[in-house]
Amino acid sequence: MTLITVENLSVRYGANTVLRHVDMAIEPGEIVTIVGPNGSGKTSLLRAIIGATKPSVGNVSLKPGLKLGYVPQKLHIDPTLPISVERFMRLTNPVSRKQCMEALESAGVPDLLKRQMSQLSGGQFQRVLLARALINRPDVLLLDEATQGLDQPGSAAFYRQIEDVRRDTGCAILMISHELHVVMSASDRVICLNGHVCCEGSPAVVASAPEYRALFGTGTGGALALYRHDHDHDHDNCDHSQEAAE
Amino acid sequence: MLDDFMTRATLAGVGVAFAAAPLGCFVVWRRMAYFGDATAHAAILGVALSLTFQMSVFTGALAVALIMALTVTLLAGRGYAMDTLLGVLAHSALAFGLVAVSFLSGVRIDLMAYLFGDILAVSRSDLLVIWGGAALVVALIAWRWSQLLTATLNEELAYASGYDPKREQLILTLSLAVTVAVAIKVVGVLLIAAMLIIPAAAARSLAKSPETMALIAAAIGAFSAVAGLRAAYVFDTPAGPSIVCVAAVVFACFSLIGWQTRSRT
Numbered sequence: 371m372t373l374i375t376v377e378n379l380s381v382r383y384g385a386n387t388v389l390r391h392v393d394m395a396i397e398p399g400e401i402v403t404i405v406g407p408n409g410s411g412k413t414s415l416l417r418a419i420i421g422a423t424k425p426s427v428g429n430v431s432l433k434p435g436l437k438l439g440y441v442p443q444k445l446h447i448d449p450t451l452p453i454s455v456e457r458f459m460r461l462t463n464p465v466s467r468k469q470c471m472e473a474l475e476s477a478g479v480p481d482l483l484k485r486q487m488s489q490l491s492g493g494q495f496q497r498v499l500l501a502r503a504l505i506n507r508p509d510v511l512l513l514d515e516a517t518q519g520l521d522q523p524g525s526a527a528f529y530r531q532i533e534d535v536r537r538d539t540g541c542a543i544l545m546i547s548h549e550l551h552v553v554m555s556a557s558d559r560v561i562c563l564n565g566h567v568c569c570e571g572s573p574a575v576v577a578s579a580p581e582y583r584a585l586f587g588t589g590t591g592g593a594l595a596l597y598r599h600d601h602d603h604d605h606d607n608c609d610h611s612q613e614a615a616e
Numbered sequence: 617m618l619d620d621f622m623t624r625a626t627l628a629g630v631g632v633a634f635a636a637a638p639l640g641c642f643v644v645w646r647r648m649a650y651f652g653d654a655t656a657h658a659a660i661l662g663v664a665l666s667l668t669f670q671m672s673v674f675t676g677a678l679a680v681a682l683i684m685a686l687t688v689t690l691l692a693g694r695g696y697a698m699d700t701l702l703g704v705l706a707h708s709a710l711a712f713g714l715v716a717v718s719f720l721s722g723v724r725i726d727l728m729a730y731l732f733g734d735i736l737a738v739s740r741s742d743l744l745v746i747w748g749g750a751a752l753v754v755a756l757i758a759w760r761w762s763q764l765l766t767a768t769l770n771e772e773l774a775y776a777s778g779y780d781p782k783r784e785q786l787i788l789t790l791s792l793a794v795t796v797a798v799a800i801k802v803v804g805v806l807l808i809a810a811m812l813i814i815p816a817a818a819a820r821s822l823a824k825s826p827e828t829m830a831l832i833a834a835a836i837g838a839f840s841a842v843a844g845l846r847a848a849y850v851f852d853t854p855a856g857p858s859i860v861c862v863a864a865v866v867f868a869c870f871s872l873i874g875w876q877t878r879s880r881t
Contacts, residue, residue: 422771442772450644453765453826
């Protein structure tokens with residue numbers, strides 16, 4: 371059964387229409403990525419799905435009882451607010467300490483339970499946000515540019531984590547990203563947004579679509595090829611750090 | 617026991633401190649300090665109006681503080697930066713309030729009592745209003761604690777968890793208006809923001825969780841009220857400002873301790 375259905379959605383801020391007649395749906399277990407230039411309405415679409423922005427036309431319907439996990443683009447915690455990782459994770463979720471520890475462990479950041487949120491590094495912070503979003507076993511995980519502020523290895527590791535999440539829990543994933551090459555490769559389906567849905571389909575189809583090329587140029591076709599190159603042979607005997615140094 | 621004016625004053629001060637502590641934490645976390653000021657300054661207009669129409673000062677101040685807080689919430693994000701908006705509204709409300717008071721030639725009112733508080737003149741019925749208001753604020757904040765915290769951390773996170781951050785903002789706004797109205801008698805409109813912010817800020821350096829910060833702030837606020845009143849009695853200084861002075865000294869001490877321990881580790 372379809373988890374999220376968006377029908378004929380338009381969103382307007384004052385006189386400024388940011389989304390026009392958007393139709394989309396999320397099915398169980400799929401990874402869908404929304405790409406689009408700045409100001410294309412990606413965040414507005416996500417906000418409409420979580421109910422933070424009211425549609426001016428159309429509607430968003432969630433499957434009854436649907437559980438959402440949400441990882442925000444950035445979370446600024448004021449330095450005057452003392453809060454530990456454990457308290458943060460249990461804030462809106464009725465979960466035990468043991469569940470928190472397990473969630474942190476599977477997010478790759480064990481031992482952070484007692485730490486203050488303000489002491490975490492950028493990468494640790496994003497992983498704690500991911501662990502928090504997953505702790506309730508959501509049906510859909512929503513990620514809004516969740517790797518912003520992470521370096522390349524950091525965000526690559528983060529996306530591997532997302533793939534593991536889907537494999538282990540069967541949770542559907544809807545994400546926004548600007549890191550075209552990583553995201554395109556990890557997704558089942560890509561939606562290219564620019565105020566309206568320009569084109570959508572499998573990563574390969576979208577990458578060769580004229581609408582997509584008009585927005586991002588042909589260079590990104592190469593980015594997709596780069597990904598293919600990464601996976602059609604292995605690098606077991608190859609030391610990348612040395613290569614980089616040279 | 618309540619016959620003694622010092623006992624009544626102490627109880628009034630402690631009551632306000634209890635309401636101001638948890639609310640003050642949110643004011644600090646959400647950077648609403650100016651918001652508290654604006655609401656408090658508007659209350660002087662409420663005082664003038666209630667004297668004109670012979671209502672209780674509490675009712676008038678509550679009504680105007682509420683209108684002010686809601687106006688600010690409505691206008692936020694519509695053209696002017698928040699601090700500009702608050703600067704305009706807070707000081708205009710204060711000025712209009714002072715002008716309105718000057719028209720009240722029939723009644724001679726002691727303006728100082730409303731600007732800086734008149735805690736030594738707290739009556740039994742004032743005590744009832746103060747503790748009633750404080751209990752309401754503490755109950756409201758305790759009831760919505762997790763939701764308020766989530767909304768403070770991140771608006772989208774609150775929506776995705778099924779909360780409406782706008783409703784939580786309204787609860788804080790409401791609590792602020794009630795606190796301002798009950799605190800007028802104790803510290804006056806000019807120093808209410810100090811009772812909100814200083815104990816909460818002082819508690820920050822010792823607290824490890826949001827809850828302990830609110831509790832420590834309440835303890836600091838209550839201590840400031842007791843010690844400030846005692847100092848006012850001994851040195852014959854104005855009571856409201858003396859309470860705020862004690863809180864400020866506590867803030868300075870705790871900040872130094874916090875700074876020392878941080879630089880050592």
